[in-house]
Every structure is written in C-alpha cells, then in structure tokens.
Amino acid sequence: MAKPIFKTYQQNQVYLFPPSLEDMIAINHPVRVVSEVMDRIDMDIIIKKYKGGGTTSYHPRMLLKVLIYAYLNNVYSSRRMEASVKENIYFMWLAGMQQPDHHTLNRFRSERLRNILKEVFAQVVLLLVDSGHVGLQEIYTDGTKIESVANRYTFVWGKAIKTNREKIKQQLKELWKYTQKVAADEKGDNTPPDFDKIDSKTVKATIEKIDAALKEVEVSKEVKQKLNYAKKNWPAKLKQYADQEKILKGRNSYSKTDTGATFMRMKEDHMLNGQLKPGYNVQLSTNNQFVVNYSLHPNPTDTRTLIPHLEQHKKLYGSMPEVQVADAGYGSEENYQYLHHHNIEAYVKPVDFDRKQKKNWQPNPFASDQLEYDGSKDVYFCPAGTEMKNTGQYSTKENGFRKTYTLYKATGCRNCPLKEACHKQKGNRLLKVNHNGRTLKQQAHERLKTQKGILYRKQRPADVEPVFGNIKSNKNFKRFLLKGIDKTEIEWGLLCIAHNLKKVAA
Ligand code: SF4
Helix, strand or coil, rough: CCCCCCCCEEEEEEEECCHHHHHHHHCCCCCHHHHHHCCCCCCHHHEEECCCCCCCCCHHHHHHHHHHHHHHHCCCCCHHHHHHHCHHHHHHHHCCCCCHHHHHHHHHHHHHHHCCCCHHHHHHHHHHHHHCCCCCEEEEEEEEEEEECCCCCEEHHHHHHHHHHHHHHHHHHHHHHHHHHCCCCCCCCCCCCCCCHHCCHHHHHHHHHHHHHHHHHHHHHHHHHHHHHHHEEEEEEHHHHHHHHHHHHCEEEEEEECCCEECCCCCCCCCCCCCEEEEEEEEEECCCCEEEEEEEEECCCCCCHHHHHHHHHHHHCCCCCEEEECHHHCCCCHHHHHHHHCCCCEEEECHHHHHCCCCCCCCCCCCHHHCCCEEECCEEEECCCCEEEEEEEEEEEEEEEEEEEEEEEECCCCCCCHHHHHHCCCCEEEECCCCCHHHHHHHHHHHHHHHHHHHHHHHHHCCCHHHHHHHHHHCCCCCCCCHHHHHHEEEEECCCCCHHHHHCCC
16 A cells, blocks of 8 residues: 655744735635725725824724625624634735724724715725726616514504503593592683693693692592502603604604614514514615615605615715616605606606506406596596596695695496496595696506616616625625614615625626
8 A cells, every 4th residue: 555645744834935915815806806996995084083192093994894895704793803803814914914803893883984884885886887897877776674683572663652642631631521520629720731732741730730629629549549640650651652752753663672673574584473573674776786875764665765765876976867777666656756857767667567567467447547538628538438527636745745636526327337337436436536646657657668668677676686685695684783774774885885896806
C-alpha cells in the first residue's frame, strides 16, 4: 500500500509578507459590490446626525457597509453582526479590521439611520439608473404584510374603546336621571352635562355633582355601589381611552408592545389559526426586479397606500413615474383620479377586470354597468328599454376624497314582467351612478386590453412579486426585529438596498 502524503501543516508559520484580507476576496465577490457602491454614497446626511466632540466614533460609511452586507447575508441580529466582524473575513475586510460591538451597530441602525435611510437608498437607486440596471419611468407596485415583533395578544381595539365609552355614557345618563328624580336641588346647578362629549374631566365633575346631591337623600345599596365604582374607575378609564385614541390615529387597532403595528390578516399565517397579527403593510415599487421605492403603512388594504407611495417617489427622485402598473387592489376612483391628474399612464386593474376576462364570463343584462346611457339626454335605458331619468345628485367624502353620485329612476316597474330578475327595490328601480369613477374605470379597462397593456400585465407578476418572494423565502425575512414604523422602515430599507446590490453582483 502506498504511503499517504500530506500537505505541510504549520499553524504558526511566520510570513515574511503577511497575506492581506484583500487578496483573499474574489474579484467579483458581492462584498466588493457593497463596498464600491457605498464608497460612492454621499455620507453628509448621516454625518450631520453626529453632534461632534467627545470620544471618536466609528465611521458611518464602515457601519453602513457592515449593515448592508449583513442584510445581504440574512444576518439581522446585531449580536451576529458583532460576531461576524470578528470572525468572517468579508466583514473584517469591510470593517477595516475594526470591531464595533452590537450596541454600536444597533444604535447606528435604529437611531442614526432614522428618517434618512431612504435618501441613502435613493442615491443607490440613482447610481443603478446611471449604470443602466434600472429605470424610473415604468414602475410595478405591490404590497405585502410583514409581522411585527410585537406580542400577538396585547391588542387595543378602537371599536372596543367606542363601545366602552358608550356604555359609560349610558350609565352616567341613567345615574343623572335618577339623581334628578330623587334629589334635584332647586338651588343647585341642574344643567345636564354634554353627554356627547364625555371625557375624564367632565365625567369626574358630573359624578361629584351626583355624589353631592345623593348625600342628601336615602339611596339603595346598589346605587351607592354603582356610584363608588364610577368614581373610582370611569375618569381613569376615559383618560386611558383618550390616550389610546391618540396612539390609534384613526386606525382600528394597535399592539401595546409595538404601538406602530396594526392588527391585520397575514398571507403567511405560520400559526395557521387565521388570527389577525400585529404588522405593517409594506409597499414596493420595482423596475427590472430592482426596488426603486418602498414605504410602510398601517392600512391593512393596499388601496389607500398608492398615493402616499407615489408622493414619496416624487420626493426621492424629483418627478413622478410615467407608467404605473399595479393589480386590482389599487383600482379605486381616488387612485385613478390621482394618476390621471399627474399624467401617469395607469395600468391598474379595476376590481372586476380579471372576472370579466374569463372565457365563461357572461354579462348580466340587468347589472347597472350594462345599462345603456345617452349622454346627450342624460338618461339611462332600463332592460325593458324605458328611460331612467336623472332625479338628483349627492356626494360623500371618504378619507377626504369626494365622490359624486347621480340618481336615475325607472318608471312602471310595478307591472313589468322583468321585475323579478331586474331588482329587489320597493317601487321603481333607482340607479346610483358615479360617472367620474365609471369613466376612469372604463378607461383603465381599455388601456389594459391594448398591446402595451397586455405586456405590462404579463410583466407585473414577473417584476415585483419575485422581490417579495426573494425577501421572504430566500432571505428568510418574515418578521421585523425592531419596533415602531420608523425603525421597521429602516430594516426594510436595508433589505431593499441589500436586494438591489445582490442583483448587481449577480
Ligand atoms: S323592472 Fe323597472 S327597471 Fe326593470 S326592466 Fe322593468 S321597468 Fe325597467
């Protein structure tokens, strides 16, 4: 048997020219892309956040490189980053052999980058525009929900606050009425409080008045108990509700352990129990599978996220995109109106678009959108062919957006043989039409069926959806680590920069 030959192994060999880390890193390694791109970023915006004086600080460029490279390698915990800058040659090279600890890395991530990371992100995107990797004219937008690190069972519901306040109001009313009945003092102030505007202060004052009046008369034990309970609990409860409503800011819910998170239904329900979880609605715009814009929202639905998302695009790049492609979740009158107003070509599906494209779809001749309209006379023709005349208009305001509806009324429904199939209303059929919404929706339908529209529709799921897939599956990012919308936005921004740079490296 031949004798085995081993390579020389000398662990403590002394080198005349010690090898440098630089030599150990392949020329096309992703860490070089991170370093080169971040070397071209203007750091002034971050440097301005340092007060100056005191002890020396690690350079923000080095810390930012370490963070982005960490996110590129699915390392999200600051303790694991600290270990990496001590053990991993790529991190050691990026950090210039410096060893920031996890406190420093975490403070830099959650405090120094707060409210400014988006500008850094935009600088990276603009570099990618210059290098021809990405364009800002055509954007594909979609959203997903990402769970917060918050405890899932520490919720506050806006509806419960309203119900409880209403209960206090009713009980206070009853107590007031009772007091007026048994102990109204002719000399005293018997003006009833404004029960519609009850708050901690007014309730406290009212209870004191009731208490003083009832002291003069004999009352049952039950009333005494109720009054004592009210004195002890209601002002404090109402103060708590007012504080909670300030945090809610119009939302339906929030988590006590991450007040920025709203309870929403998640697509990936890892607990498989269908329960609402605290989280954020993350919106992404992509071009060529690169992220060009991201934003986080408390709204569980996508409809109302598009306008603030596009406003941010303008803020980051100085102008609006020329083409917006999105799925049916964004097809609202308000969004179409906004896109039209900003001259953005909208390839945004109306809610019923996919249903109407199916081969087996049959229009319902009685449906309001199938009735013929004569614009010159401003009349609709009902399925029986009789005129439905304009009988008036009304407007509603939803989240600040005004919608106008015109009403058209049929005649002779009572004796019509089609009545059963036509409508279930009492009397003659009343048609409610939002002309503006209908026209914008119709235009969207037509645009989506053009050659260009078909191409954009095909490209949409291939452009934006793989980015979510990459972040959630390949990068295994399914839950935020930090709390609050400011900090979770930083996490998402780092993921987006890392995603873009990884694509460049690939
Ligand atoms: S029920 Fe009224 S609206 Fe419907 S087809 Fe008959 S007349 Fe027209």
